[in-house]
Amino acid sequence: MSTRANIPQHVAIIMDGNGRWAKLRGKERSEGHVAGMEALRRTIQNAAEAGVKYLTVYAFSTENWGRPKQEVEALMALICRGVELEADNLREAGVRVKVMGRRANFSAEVAEAIRSIEEQTAAGEQLTLILALDYSSRSEICDAVRNIARRVQQGELAVEQIDEHLISESLLSAGVPDPDLVIRTSGEYRLSNFLLWQASYAELYFTDVLWPDFDGEELHRALEAYAARERRYGLVK
Ligand code: FPP
Numbered sequence: 001m002s003t004r005a006n007i008p009q010h011v012a013i014i015m016d017g018n019g020r021w022a023k024l025r026g027k028e029r030s031e032g033h034v035a036g037m038e039a040l041r042r043t044i045q046n047a048a049e050a051g052v053k054y055l056t057v058y059a060f061s062t063e064n065w066g067r068p069k070q071e072v073e074a075l076m077a078l079i080c081r082g083v084e085l086e087a088d089n090l091r092e093a094g095v096r097v098k099v100m101g102r103r104a105n106f107s108a109e110v111a112e113a114i115r116s117i118e119e120q121t122a123a124g125e126q127l128t129l130i131l132a133l134d135y136s137s138r139s140e141i142c143d144a145v146r147n148i149a150r151r152v153q154q155g156e157l158a159v160e161q162i163d164e165h166l167i168s169e170s171l172l173s174a175g176v177p178d179p180d181l182v183i184r185t186s187g188e189y190r191l192s193n194f195l196l197w198q199a200s201y202a203e204l205y206f207t208d209v210l211w212p213d214f215d216g217e218e219l220h221r222a223l224e225a226y227a228a229r230e231r232r233y234g235l236v237k
Contacts, residue, residue: 006227008180010054011047012202014194015040017186017210024210030074035212037082044095046216048127050223054176055129056100058194062136065105076110079133083113087120094126100172101135130176137196144170173198181226185211203229 015036022032040057047055060075067075090097097117106114114133147170151157157166168174179195179202187208191199205222207214230237 007051007223008203008226009052010056010177010179010181011052011222012056012058012179012182012195012199013043014058014182014184014188014192015211015214016184016188018212020186021210021212029071030078032212033071033075033078037078039212039214040082041086042215043219044090044127044129045093046219048093048095050219053127054179055127056132056173056176056179056195057130058132058135058192060101060133060135061193062102062134062139063193065134076107079110080113083117087117090117090129091121091124094124095121096124096128097121098128098130098176099133100130101133102139103134105134128176130173132194135172135194137191137193140172141197167197171197178202180231181205181222183207183222185209185214201231201233203231 018032018036019029020032021035022029025031040059043057044055059079064075065072099114099118103111103114144167148157148162148166152159152162168178173195178198178200181204182191182195182199182202183205184190185207187206189206195202203226205225207218207222209218
């Protein structure tokens with residue numbers, strides 16, 4: 001167990017390896033996602049217990065729409081089922097759920113599930129869980145640039161007023177502190193269009209463990225690695 005000191009306020013996770021986990025067991029990829037959902041459930045609880053205040057998880061990237069139809073449908077069904085089954089538990093545990101991503105492409109059922117879980121958990125103060133769904137960091141940055149340009153064009157904003165704070169507040173993550181620690185599972189070493197602006201100073205932690213096998217011990221290993229690092233933000237000690 002990590003010490004309470006130096007716990008990251010915001011942990012972001014690229015939950016990777018569900019497909020390989022299933023393949024290793026001769027199962028369908030969708031079964032890997034079901035096991036991944038269990039890992040997410042454990043991680044929410046473990047992160048809250050460790051004192052993490054914001055947990056962002058990459059649950060469905062905009063690129064994921066290009067996966068086989070059957071797999072996309074299985075993931076959408078999992079979102080709906082997960083939300084329905086977990087709403088009470090999350091609310092009782094003080095978890096506030098927010099969804100970050102473009103919402104326009106979801107079916108009415110998924111859109112309603114998202115709206116409902118955000119509403120039901122809005123008062124949670126223990127942990128904010130941010131589900132990145134239909135999320136693409138580059139699209140998010142393009143949208144923000146477009147909005148800022150529009151405000152300049154309308155005379156609402158001067159070019160000189162464009163600074164890092166304004167850009168941060170124009171992103172989907174407005175109001176959420178930047179991630180301190182980004183974890184990626186399954187032995188891949190990339191950010192895959194996830195929180196590119198927000199993770200500028202984040203510590204990165206990679207593990208070979210496949211997401212469905214990620215447990216409390218793995219989280220604490222990541223938190224311990226984080227606690228041992230020295231963050232300098234480009235300065236000298
Ligand atoms: C990456 O594994 C995982 C995903 C694309 C989906 C993540 C979804 C979950 C963890 C469970 C569902 C949670 C919600 C909220 C819907 P992969 O399929 O890319 O694995 P692979 O790289 O081994 O093929």
